[in-house]
Every structure is written in C-alpha cells, then in structure tokens.
Amino acid sequence: MSTRREIKDGASFDVLDRGIVYTEVLGWIDMGHARGNDVAALKRQFVEGERSGKPTYIAMYRQDMGIIKFASRLGVGKFSRWEIRRGRSTEDINRIMLAMMMNTASKFEGLQSLRSFSWYTDSGFSGEDLVSDLFGFYRAIIPGRYGYRIKPVSYDSAVRRWDYYGAIGSHKNRGFRPILFPDPQDSCVRHQPYTVNLPHFMTWLRPWDDFASGVVKVITNDGTSLSFMGAKQ
Numbered sequence: 254m255s256t257r258r259e260i261k262d263g264a265s266f267d268v269l270d271r272g273i274v275y276t277e278v279l280g281w282i283d284m285g286h287a288r289g290n291d292v293a294a295l296k297r298q299f300v301e302g303e304r305s306g307k308p309t310y311i312a313m314y315r316q317d318m319g320i321i322k323f324a325s326r327l328g329v330g331k332f333s334r335w336e337i338r339r340g341r342s343t344e345d346i347n348r349i350m351l352a353m354m355m356n357t358a359s360k361f362e363g364l365q366s367l368r369s370f371s372w373y374t375d376s377g378f379s380g381e382d383l384v385s386d387l388f389g390f391y392r393a394i395i396p397g398r399y400g401y402r403i404k405p406v407s408y409d410s411a412v413r414r415w416d417y418y419g420a421i422g423s424h425k426n427r428g429f430r431p432i433l434f435p436d437p438q439d440s441c442v443r444h445q446p447y448t449v450n451l452p453h454f455m456t457w458l459r460p461w462d463d464f465a466s467g468v469v470k471v472i473t474n475d476g477t478s479l480s481f482m483g484a485k486q
Contacts, residue, residue, distance in 0.1 A: 255283055255381060255422060257415055263405025267398045273421070275411035277404035278452055279384055280431040281421045286385035289393030291316065292350060296393070299346045302337060309336050309470075314353040315478060316361040331361040334473040341468070345461070347394055349469060352460035355429065358386045360475055362427075380424035380432045380446075387429045391455050402454060413437050418446060 261272035261284070269284040276282055295314045302310030317330030333353045341349070362378045392399060417437040418424070424446060426432055431449055435442045450456075461469060 255281070255379065255420070257412070257420070260408060260411050260415060262408040263400070263411070264407070266400040266403075266405040273381065273411075274405045275414055275434070277406060277433075278431070279388060279403050280433045281381035281384075282388060282403070282405075283381050283385040286382060287389040287392060289389040292354065292390050292393035295350050295353065296346070299337070299341070299350070303339055303341065303346075305339070307339060309338050311336055311472070312349075312353070314350070314357050315476075316357055317478065329364065330478040331357050331364055332473065332476040332478055333357045333471075334476060336470040336472055338468045344458075345468070347458055348461040350394075351390060351458055352462070354386060354390055355460055356474065358383055359427075364477070378425045378427050379422040380426045381421050383426060383429045384431045387451075387455060391458075395454075402452065410436060417444070 255273045259272045261269055261274050263274050263276065266274055266276075270288050271285050274282050274284060291314070295312065298310075298312045302312065311334060313332055313334040315330050315332035333356050335349070335353060337349065362382055388399075388403075413436065414434045415421070418434050424432055426448075428448075430451060432446050433449055434446050435444055437444055463469070464471065
C-alpha cells in the first residue's frame with residue numbers, strides 16, 4: 254500500500270531499497286518489490302538443488318504481507334511449490350523462476366483484493382505492484398544500474414503526478430505491463446493514464462510453460478500461508 258510520503262527522488266533510484274519512484278518507462282515503481290531479494294532467495298534453492306546430486310529437488314516461492322492490529326502481527330501470503338528435475342540449464346532455471354514469480358505474484362495480489370483485507374490495504378493489483386515484481390526479477394538475475402533504462406523523474410515531477418491522478422493504489426493493474434501518467438505540466442499531451450508495452454530488457458525471457466515433460470511437477474500452485482506473532486513484551 255504505497256503512500257504519498259513514500260515518494261522518492263529519481264536521482265537516487267539505483268541505490269534505493271524502499272519507497273516509490275515514478276519512471277518514464279515503467280510508471281510507478283515500488284522499490285521494496287523491486288529489490289529482487291525474493292528472486293535471489295529462490296535462485297539459491299535452485300543452485301542447492303542442482304548441487305544436491307538427487308534426481309529432483311523442491312523449490313518454493315512466496316510473497317507475504319504483515320497486518321498489524323491491536324499490537325499483534327498476522328502474516329498472510331501466497332506460495333508456489335514445485336518439484337524440479339535436476340540437470341537444468343541457466344535458461345531453464347530463469348524461465349522456471351519467472352513462471353513461479355508471475356504465478357504467485359498474481360495470486361498474492363488477488364488475495365489482497367479480497368474484501369477480508371479491504372479495511373487494511375488498497376494494494377491488491379495496485380498499479381505499480383506487478384510491474385515492480387517483474388522489474389525486480391530481471392534486476393536480480395542481471396544485476397546492474399537500471400536508472401538510465403527506465404528514466405526515473407525528480408521528486409517534484411513524481412508528486413505532481415500523484416496529486417493530479419490520485420494514489421497509485423486507486424489505479425488497478427492485473428497485468429505486468431506498465432501504466433504511465435503524463436506530466437500534468439505538459440500541455441501537449443492528453444492527461445490520462447495509459448498502458449504501454451514493456452521494454453525489451455523485460456521481455457527477452459519467456460516464463461516456463463512445459464508442464465507435460467516431467468521437468469517441472471507442480472506440487473502446490475496456489476498455497477496460502479498464515480503466521481501469527483503476539484505483542485512484543
């Protein structure tokens with residue numbers, strides 16, 4: 254659930270690990286989603302599985318949110334758990350990870366959209382979430398500086414968009430394509446959000462789709478996790 258106070262200046266884009274930034278190529282990006290730590294953790298499971306010497310291994314990807322109420326914390330999330338036949342190439346692994354992430358992320362956004370959570374968050378399918386997840390994936394598998402590719406804007410330029418078009422949570426996006434918001438100060442364009450195609454560096458990899466060969470066996474495709482932590486003493 255992104256808020257106005259989380260907006261950051263695009264000049265710091267390549268070093269941010271939290272907050273939100275507006276970019277000319279991908280629209281709003283949640284830098285928490287875009288860290289790619291979840292993908293890095295998933296990749297370690299594949300590396301360990303390939304080194305295990307066993308014929309197959311299990312990989313699990315999950316996304317969670319924490320709900321704080323009455324000094325207690327409830328953790329709710331979605332996960333995918335797949336069995337992988339050992340002997341996968343780097344391309345296979347990346348494609349399988351991409352499929353796991355896209356599958357789980359979509360189901361996690363659906364979870365947040367349920368009326369049960371509407372009192373707490375408007376984040377379900379918030380305009381920036383899935384795009385940020387996908388950007389974080391590519392950033393994790395090919396680390397580097399991406400600011401020059403997606404053109405983050407200044408703090409003032411980002412705030413103008415937020416104030417003119419409203420909170421990004423009010424603009425829903427059920428796909429992985431970006432929503433762009435033209436600068437309200439630009440008199441030469443129509444001031445209306447619109448969806449665009451992804452840049453090439455975020456489309457060169459196809460998610461794994463061969464589930465008949467036995468290379469990937471889906472154990473859990475729509476798992477739900479719950480955890481509860483009481484108040485701190």
